[in-house]
Amino acid sequence: MSVLYYNAYIMAKKQAYDHRKIEKKWQKKWEASKIYKTDDKTLKLGQKKFYVLDMFPYPSGEGLHVGHPKGYIATDVVSRMKRMSGYKVLHPMGWDAFGLPAEQFAIKNKTNPMIGVKKTVARFKKQVSIIGLDYDWDREINTTDPKYYKWTQWTFLKMLEAGLAYESHEPINWCPSCKTGLANEDVEDGKCERCGTPVEKKPLRQWVIRITKYADRLLNDLEALEWPEPIKDAQRNWIGRSEGAEVAFKTNAGVDISVFTTRVDTLFGVTYVVIAPESKLIAEFGDNIKNQKEVAEFIKNTSKISDIERTAVDKPKNGLKLEGVVAINPANNEEVPVFIADYVLANYGTGAVMAVPAHDTRDYAFAKKYDLPIREVIQSENIKDEKRGENGDKKNVDELFVDDGVLINSSKFSGLNSEEARGKIAKTFGKLVTKYKLRDWVFSRQRYWGEPIPVIHCAECGVVPVPYKDLPVVLPRVKSYEPTGTGESPLANILSWVNVKCPKCKGPGKRETNTMPQWAGSSWYYLRYMDPKNDKALVDPKKEAFWSPVDFYVGGAEHAARHLIYARFWHKFLQDIGVVKYGEPFKKLQNVGLIMGEDGRKMSKRYGNVVNPDTIVETYGADTLRLYEMFMGPFDQEITWKTDNIIGVRRFLEKVWRLQERVMSDAGAGADKKTGGKKTNNSGAKIAAEGVVLDNPTEILFNQTIKKVTDDISTLGFNTAISQMMILVNQLEKLETIPKSVYLTLIKLLAPFAPHATEELWMLFGEKGSVHTSGWPEYDSSKLVLNTITVMVQVNGKVRDQFSAELGISKEEMEKLALDSKYIKDNFAGKTPSRIIVVPNKIVNLVY
RNA sequence: GCCAGAGUGAUGAAAUGGUAAACAUACUCGACUCAAAAUCGAGCGCCGCAAGGUUUGUGGGUUCAAGUCCCACCUCUGGCACCA
Numbered sequence A: 001m002s003v004l005y006y007n008a009y010i011m012a013k014k015q016a017y018d019h020r021k022i023e024k025k026w027q028k029k030w031e032a033s034k035i036y037k038t039d040d041k042t043l044k045l046g047q048k049k050f051y052v053l054d055m056f057p058y059p060s061g062e063g064l065h066v067g068h069p070k071g072y073i074a075t076d077v078v079s080r081m082k083r084m085s086g087y088k089v090l091h092p093m094g095w096d097a098f099g100l101p102a103e104q105f106a107i108k109n110k111t112n113p114m115i116g117v118k119k120t121v122a123r124f125k126k127q128v129s130i131i132g133l134d135y136d137w138d139r140e141i142n143t144t145d146p147k148y149y150k151w152t153q154w155t156f157l158k159m160l161e162a163g164l165a166y167e168s169h170e171p172i173n174w175c176p177s178c179k180t181g182l183a184n185e186d187v188e189d190g191k192c193e194r195c196g197t198p199v200e201k202k203p204l205r206q207w208v209i210r211i212t213k214y215a216d217r218l219l220n221d222l223e224a225l226e227w228p229e230p231i232k233d234a235q236r237n238w239i240g241r242s243e244g245a246e247v248a249f250k251t252n253a254g255v256d257i258s259v260f261t262t263r264v265d266t267l268f269g270v271t272y273v274v275i276a277p278e279s280k281l282i283a284e285f286g287d288n289i290k291n292q293k294e295v296a297e298f299i300k301n302t303s304k305i306s307d308i309e310r311t312a313v314d315k316p317k318n319g320l321k322l323e324g325v326v327a328i329n330p331a332n333n334e335e336v337p338v339f340i341a342d343y344v345l346a347n348y349g350t351g352a353v354m355a356v357p358a359h360d361t362r363d364y365a366f367a368k369k370y371d372l373p374i375r376e377v378i379q380s381e382n383i384k385d386e387k388r389g390e391n392g393d394k395k396n397v398d399e400l401f402v403d404d405g406v407l408i409n410s411s412k413f414s415g416l417n418s419e420e421a422r423g424k425i426a427k428t429f430g431k432l433v434t435k436y437k438l439r440d441w442v443f444s445r446q447r448y449w450g451e452p453i454p455v456i457h458c459a460e461c462g463v464v465p466v467p468y469k470d471l472p473v474v475l476p477r478v479k480s481y482e483p484t485g486t487g488e489s490p491l492a493n494i495l496s497w498v499n500v501k502c503p504k505c506k507g508p509g510k511r512e513t514n515t516m517p518q519w520a521g522s523s524w525y526y527l528r529y530m531d532p533k534n535d536k537a538l539v540d541p542k543k544e545a546f547w548s549p550v551d552f553y554v555g556g557a558e559h560a561a562r563h564l565i566y567a568r569f570w571h572k573f574l575q576d577i578g579v580v581k582y583g584e585p586f587k588k589l590q591n592v593g594l595i596m597g598e599d600g601r602k603m604s605k606r607y608g609n610v611v612n613p614d615t616i617v618e619t620y621g622a623d624t625l626r627l628y629e630m631f632m633g634p635f636d637q638e639i640t641w642k643t644d645n646i647i648g649v650r651r652f653l654e655k656v657w658r659l660q661e662r663v664m665s666d667a668g669a670g671a672d673k674k675t676g677g678k679k680t681n682n683s684g685a686k687i688a689a690e691g692v693v694l695d696n697p698t699e700i701l702f703n704q705t706i707k708k709v710t711d712d713i714s715t716l717g718f719n720t721a722i723s724q725m726m727i728l729v730n731q732l733e734k735l736e737t738i739p740k741s742v743y744l745t746l747i748k749l750l751a752p753f754a755p756h757a758t759e760e761l762w763m764l765f766g767e768k769g770s771v772h773t774s775g776w777p778e779y780d781s782s783k784l785v786l787n788t789i790t791v792m793v794q795v796n797g798k799v800r801d802q803f804s805a806e807l808g809i810s811k812e813e814m815e816k817l818a819l820d821s822k823y824i825k826d827n828f829a830g831k832t833p834s835r836i837i838v839v840p841n842k843i844v845n846l847v848y
Numbered sequence B: 001g002c003c004a005g006a007g008u009g010a011u012g013a014a015a016u017g018g019u020a021a022a023c024a025u026a027c028u029c030g031a032c033u034c035a036a037a038a039u040c041g042a043g044c045g046c047c048g049c050a051a052g053g054u055u056u057g058u059g060g061g062u063u064c065a066a067g068u069c070c071c072a073c074c075u076c077u078g079g080c081a082c083c084a
Helices: A003-012 A019-033 A069-084 A100-109 A113-129 A146-161 A211-220 A229-239 A264-269 A281-288 A292-304 A361-370 A418-429 A541-547 A563-576 A613-620 A622-631 A643-662 A682-690 A696-714 A718-732 A740-750 A755-764 A811-819 A822-828
Strands: A049-054 A088-090 A165-168 A171-175 A180-182 A200-203 A206-209 A241-251 A257-261 A272-275 A319-329 A334-341 A352-355 A430-436 A455-458 A462-465 A499-501 A508-511 A552-555 A589-591 A788-795 A798-806 A835-839 A843-847
Touching: A019 A613, A019 A622, A019 A755, A049 A069, A049 A541, A069 A088, A069 A552, A069 A622, A069 A696, A100 A113, A146 A165, A146 A462, A146 A563, A211 A229, A211 A241, A211 A430, A211 A563, A229 A563, A241 A264, A241 A418, A257 A264, A257 A272, A257 A352, A264 A418, A272 A361, A281 A319, A292 A319, A292 A334, A319 A361, A334 A361, A352 A361, A418 A430, A613 A622, A613 A643, A622 A643, A622 A718, A622 A755, A643 A718, A643 A740, A643 A755, A696 A718, A696 A740, A718 A740, A740 A755, A788 A811, A788 A822, A798 A811, A798 A822, A811 A835, A811 A843
Parallel strands: A049 A088, A049 A552, A272 A334, A552 A589, A788 A843
Antiparallel strands: A165 A206, A171 A180, A171 A200, A241 A257, A241 A319, A241 A430, A272 A352, A319 A334, A455 A462, A455 A508, A499 A508, A788 A798, A835 A843
């Protein structure tokens, strides 16, 4: 049915469920009565608390599409259910608003980004509000608020004090289009994550955070987290721990080349050594290098090509021999040549590798290209000698074998397997070490719209932190937000801001003009919600102790290796300096599956497939939108939006609405308080006096529904929770009368999903207060199974017949009834089964 | 290449090793209606008029019993990737 048509239909049904009136009314009332406000005047440790958090959004100018609120609705359902269950609930919302999108908007419109952010926040908030989410808006935060970023800067200074923040001049990832340096995490496939431009290497002074110091803790503490395994794996992968060995190769230049390898068992197979073109060793070799000119040229050419070209896997490896330099393999004292090559990375391991072409794909390709010797030192345990030349001569063997195996040609280590050999060889010729792929966090951006890094450069004193009392260092207004592209941020042009006195010597100083990356503010925002107005501390320790950790965190999987790593790191640092108690910020994490456009592509303006939630709310209602997004499919799964399918949950809500006409007082409940004036007829009064009870099958279904909805919300099986309620409603529809207590229980179960309609019905039945602060229903565990059961008769595991019986029927009785069944009599008369398996109350399997 | 996840009707999907396809959409037929919509009723994996048979990516295995557990393979999705 078309949206237009449905509109007309709604208009015609004035008597019926009118979501427009109901939803606006209750949103206003809730706002006025502040029923969702989190009261933290009294916080007792041990009190039932639940902190449920959405990854806060970046309020972009485009506004919401229908996919954005999916996660918010889920946390809303959980938060409402927990509130009804008697928990003290914290469910806040805020804005992550520093960074490029807001800045680009500012450049385009020549307005201060603060103004742009205000506008987009207002729009965003309005869109979120009409969905009826139960946020405590008194706790709203914004990362661009100086009162907020004061504490982001404060933490940076603490890191500086702790030696975790340092200045570096190493070449970093540089996006020539965004004109800023990027962290490793901001580079995807060698391209800028933001704009897709291939990233270049650029030597630049920058602030870097020593996140690598936390690598092992970040890795080990993953174990205890209730996070989806794929996300944990992504983090493990990103941290990339490898156990290996460092071995020093002496050179004729008097400088050792230290190499890192995970395959020290192949040490006897080294036929050359390769160092990264950026390696400092090259300078240290000095005049020993005879082909200086070519080397300089090679280095220059390598630095020019972008990372994306350089790291393409199938790209031929380029290298150059350092003439005049030889390294000595400590294992056999053999002299081997030294190369520089683009396939060796300067910032991993030691920036130098020992090349074993017989047992490493890259070394093999390089050796083939430059015609270098290949020496086999590992043999497969399975394959015998068949692949090798006559007389055991392995000199010209060019077979590539990369697995573990048995050592050959390795003096006294020959015959050991790879694993044993690694330990022994490392001990003899080097040392065991652990390396991580994780890189230190490049923390400077040469852009305007970010938190100023609170340090002052003084010619006399060097880097001087801004005194804590002078925080925040407020981002000044500028005329132009354009990045300069020179490696300086636009802030450098505001001399009145830049030029300050050195806090130490009172001499002339200059403010740092780099700003922090977008991920800074979001690394600790969940702590600020606990205590949003505190000007004396990042968070009050008592409040932190009460609310931490976040019990349930919901957001997109794309943050696996960025926000979620940065936040964990930041938190651990705050733990180390005593600001927070626990080592992990987010106890349980759940990913939202994306909602795709009807054409199966990502929802985007570009494809014209964006569905706006406002339209859906206007046409079908917020409650319907909420139910639909929860009913679509498994929560964490990517799913295609289909406006046509919304009608199903809308029909369900209307059925629930209409059921109110059949509601009667329960047995013994006395006169009905009022059912909205609808049930005052004679028959109704009579039944009310006598009371209504459910028949056994419905009563069982009713209790099963309470159980299933309760369980499913906890395990995020929202879709099955809703279908269970649909089953109950379909059953209740068949009844003449419904006990009021049953109906009100249904309303409560539905309340987290459809808060407006249920609140209206709650009121219509004259119940006190709000359904959302009423208690969560409990089920009668003695009434979960039917008295009469259906037993299946199987032959060799295939269902052939069935019979009904009383619950609790004995095994013997079941067996007898099965043998008496028609199918068995017709087909197996007179035959005795070789085996009979009886599953109590369920199945009899006869094996013939 | 490495790591992880997923393959079930026309569609979204459901199923503690125990009746596969619940719930919902679409579709077909019927009731109501001058008519349409809404609503209600019936049907709806595949083969078959029916009785019945058969079905969870492919092939094997474990089990009385497999969508579910194990092995191999195919396909798709996501993450990582010259990380030594």
